[in-house]
Amino acid sequence: MDFQTRILGHFNASIDTKTYASEVLPPFIEVASQMMVQALVNEGKILACGNGGSAGDSQHFSSELLNRFERERPSLPALALTTDTSTLTSIANDYSYNDVYSKQIRALGQPGDVLLAISTSGNSGNVIQAIQAAHDREMTVVALTGRDGGNMASLLGQDDCEIRVPATSTARIQEVHLLVIHCLCDLIDEQLFGASE
Ligand SMILES: O=C(CO)[C@@H](O)[C@H](O)[C@H](O)[C@H](O)COP(=O)(O)O
Numbered sequence: 001m002d003f004q005t006r007i008l009g010h011f012n013a014s015i016d017t018k019t020y021a022s023e024v025l026p027p028f029i030e031v032a033s034q035m036m037v038q039a040l041v042n043e044g045k046i047l048a049c050g051n052g053g054s055a056g057d058s059q060h061f062s063s064e065l066l067n068r069f070e071r072e073r074p075s076l077p078a079l080a081l082t083t084d085t086s087t088l089t090s091i092a093n094d095y096s097y098n099d100v101y102s103k104q105i106r107a108l109g110q111p112g113d114v115l116l117a118i119s120t121s122g123n124s125g126n127v128i129q130a131i132q133a134a135h136d137r138e139m140t141v142v143a144l145t146g147r148d149g150g151n152m153a154s155l156l157g158q159d160d161c162e163i164r165v166p167a168t169s170t171a172r173i174q175e176v177h178l179l180v181i182h183c184l185c186d187l188i189d190e191q192l193f194g195a196s197e
């Protein structure tokens with residue numbers, strides 16, 4: 001296959017995945033945005049975590065809340081748990097990589113906060129432990145997953161929200177996760193700061 005055909009294949013697969021996702025995800029995205037707005041209105045915050053591309057997504061989300069998305073508005077409290085290398089490496093070194101997010105959540109999480117837990121497989125051990133820690137801290141969880149939701153799906157309670165991308169490719173799932181994150185940012189701004197175009 002020549003490179004141009006290969007590139008077109010990626011574009012078409014991404015478009016198809018987004019089209020299919022657009023038929024099933026919007027109600028879940030709306031609920032997740034309302035959970036986040038409720039936390040922010042009650043002076044709570046949003047903690048985010050994931051691995052690899054999903055670590056990047058966590059930081060992408062927190063930067064858009066802390067700084068801005070598409071309009072001028074006050075900073076909003078969000079924190080990616082993926083960035084402090086001293087904390088991450090010491091927890092992984094002294095305990096286990098599975099503990100790198102849960103230990104931070106047990107210290108920083110407050111009742112009413114939201115955990116944004118991102119995993120394309122739903123099976124990353126440290127994200128699973130993060131969900132358990134969040135529940136222990138009386139936080140709610142918005143989970144961005146894919147495939148069959150993995151072990152994360154079965155951990156979620158009725159106050160949580162899973163946004164499961166109907167796809168099996170990690171890359172395609174990640175591409176929809178980023179779109180979902182931008183939808184969440186827009187809906188948060190819309191609910192907190194009023195309607196815009
Ligand atoms: O970005 C990619 C692949 O597109 C990878 O870095 C990917 O994020 C890593 O393999 C992650 O460790 C996968 O973890 P998860 O999505 O299954 O939780």
Ligand SMILES: [Zn+2]
Binds near residue numbers: 053171
């Ligand atoms: Zn990737």
